[in-house]
Amino acid sequence: MSSELAIDLRGVVKRYGPITAVDGLDVQVPAGTCVGLLGPNGAGKSTTMRMLTGQTIADEGELDVLGFKMPGESKQARAQLGVTPQLDNLDVTLTVEQNLLVFTYLYRVPRKERKAAIARGLELARLEDRRDTRVDKLSGGMRRRLLIARSLVHRPRLVLLDEPTVGLDPQIRQELWALIDRLRSEGTTILMSTHYIEEAQRLADTVLIMSHGKAVASGAPVDLVAEHAGSEVLEVYGGPARLAEVEAEAAAKGLSTRRTGTSVAVLGTSDGFDGERRPANLEDVFVLLTGEEIG
């Protein structure tokens, strides 16, 4: 069997009492691509991830993961799925190697392949010389690398990364991006949730902008920018009165603006205002479409 779409969510809804965490979400992830779910905390990204592993059951909608229907066939899907959670759930009293070993059993790696799977995991996490170190002695970046490596011991076809670089230093984030890039180059399908614009821009083939449980736009990062924010943006700095003036002027000309505290970015034009020109980016698109800052 072969499915074009590794993930196919249609009209998915999840409510928790009065709160609707996911509100009619449609997500399609073609096999072999990397899709980024970009949205602030509370947008419904983690809830969506949990629905893909069957740990949260949707109230409405259709969910297909690797061709399997959720939640009924979630076990089959999970056998071919790798999940790196947002919060660290490593066994802290065990060593690096023991953590990988336990998961080779949980993910049913055949006995004769276990050693090789652990070796691959250690290589991926670059922790070969720390295989016998207890996890509670590792740094944050090392733990995150181990967390990712642990989810790959069984060579999954699809990998879910929930905020993979949150809370890490910039240089460690770069390392992790290289790791994720390597996965992409091997043709693994990836669904990654993040609230870092740069991460989405760098790693995702397609970005899905999420806000309040819905997808408000989706497309390749460059296409999204071109479509919604134009190629360049004028950033005008000034005091609150001046910024308000600029916003009014722009509105009169039919241009969208985006306020960032000390400046106003006028989108869709490269002159007519006294400001700095800079390339439009995904953050502009995000703010424009959702009306909220992502930080």
Add this chain to the structure above:
Amino acid sequence: MVSDTRWSDTRSDARTQRLHRFERPAMAGVLVREIVNFSSYWRSATFSSTVEPTIYLLAFGFGFGSLVSRVGGYKYVEFVGTGTVATAVLFSSAFPAMFGTFVKYQFQRTYDAILAAPVDTEELVTAEALWIATRAGVYGCVPMIVAMFFGLPPRWEMFAVPLIAWLAGFGWGCFGITVAGFAKSIENFSYVVSAVLTPLFLVAGTFFPLNKLPKWAQVLGEINPLHHCVQLVRDSAFGVLGWVDLARVGALMLFGVLIWRLAIFAMQRKLID
């Protein structure tokens, strides 16, 4: 054979066999996790599971043993030695199940990691209960062995004791998991320990027989699985097994099955939303 260092397997025909409930590999995976973890704290677990009941045995056995020489037809040291097997079973099953489960859920988010793999909640609960039962089966025998050093005569029927301890340990382990499954915070456990476990372990025939207690206490004893465990262990140790013991085994099995399903229900409610 070319070494394959790819991290992903993008063949679309890979591994699409049907999966079902209670699969050996899933439960084995959970057991491996328990065993590997156990190797890092087995010393403290063994110490507390053996020293604590032994202290009860020695204190009551010799403390009371100096006041009463025979109870229930047996030397008091032997009476208590066989009774504290049930104490050891309870301490090595209900308590680790309650606290271990809660800590894994709340603080370590271990269950999230396991459930992201092809393991379902019922397999997870069952595997953990089987492991706890095995520990109870082993540690439960310690008081009896200690009693043998104080003169309890060995008998072939004593080989039934680890099995009885295992069966009771399975039930009490599931009980602990159930409590952890329903508990909102670790403070809730004090209620269970004080209001349920402590009375049950005292009204079980462990340190004194039930036949001189008021009627209501005797009735409580009859529905107390720990009491059946105590009686079974005593009857095995003293070689007086009878048909009523078969009924007691049945009672322990019924207890085990019912509380096992309840534990699964409690954990599913907690883990899947």
